[in-house]
Amino acid sequence: MTDPRVRLRVGVASHQAGRARNEDSVSAADGLYVVADGMGGHEAGEVASRTAVEALQGLGAGTPTPADVRSAVRAAHVAVRNLPAETGRRPGTTVTGVVVTTHAGTPCWLVLNVGDSRTYRMAGGVLEQVSRDHSEVAELVERGLVAPTDVAHHPRRNVVTRVLGGGASDVEPDVWLLPVSPGDRMLVCSDGLTDVLSDARVQAELRAEDDAQAAADRLVAAALAAGGRDNVTVIVLDATLSPR
Known part of the structure; x- marks a missing residue:
């Protein structure tokens, strides 16, 4: 159950894309807005991502705290880790997204992230990445060893x-608590989107559509048109606030 003052339009x-599945x-x-990008070969990635999402379902109820999120994500980690490694490679998955909660009487986005799928916030037409990529290249950028402009072509860009x-x-997991502002637009996506579209392009596509579902469809279409070969998944959330 989300804060009754927050109304969401969801796309x-x-x-x-170019993958077999x-x-x-x-x-x-039901209060949970997450994307998980599975890995492990054959059907293992699909099972891993589905297992993680199912393990997090309880977060959509009530008013979860950051501690609740960390506990749920760790339980999801155990559930995925207990899956059989049928190909000799342990299944794994990223997960990122938001739940709507209340903190100190204020409606908040509770953002969670593990891996290199991403959660963004757009306010006033300006897109900002909230989550931090857990990847080798992101760490190299932070250390000043790789320029941000070189990330898209770096050979290790997909190593989480x-x-x-x-x-x-x-x-x-990384966890952030952000107050919900009127007009907030949240974007949750797998790296099939951000590997082929720059943040500036994503921002432009989001600005072009007011409707959440139309915006989600537009982003996926843009990723495919840009030559995307990886699975691409997008959630767009538009928030309005009403008095208590």
């Missing part, structure tokens, strides 16, 4: 350093 779009999973209802499942015994 969801997904496409397998779509290994992305999504939840965009933190996932649900995989070989690590535990995982530490």
Whole structure:
């Protein structure tokens, strides 16, 4: 149950693009708005992402705290890690997204992230990435060893350093608490979108459509038109606030 003062319009779009199957999973209802991008070969990625999303379903109820999110994500990590490694490679998945909660009487976005799928916020027509990529290239950029303009073509750009499942015994999710502002537009997406579209292009596509579903469809179409070969999944959330 989300804060009754927050009304959301939701758009969801997904496409397998050039892959044999779509290994992305999504939840965009009942207070939970997340995208998981699975990996592991054959059907393992699809199972891993679906398992993670199912394990997080309880976050959509009530008014979860950052501690609740961390606990739920760790439980999801265990659930994915316990999946059989049928190909000899442990299944894993990213996960990112938001739940709407209340903190100190204020409606808030509770953003969570593990991996290199992304959550953005657009306010006043300006798009800003909220989540931080857990990837080798992102770490190299932070250390000043790779220029941001070189990321799209770096050979290690798709190597993630933190996932649900995989070989690590535990995982530490990033969690942010942001007040909801009238007119906020949140974007949750797999890297099938951001690998082929720059943030500036994503911002332009979001500005071009007022309707959440039309915006989601437009982004996926733009990724495919740009030559995207990876699964691409998008959630667009538009928020309005009403008095209590």
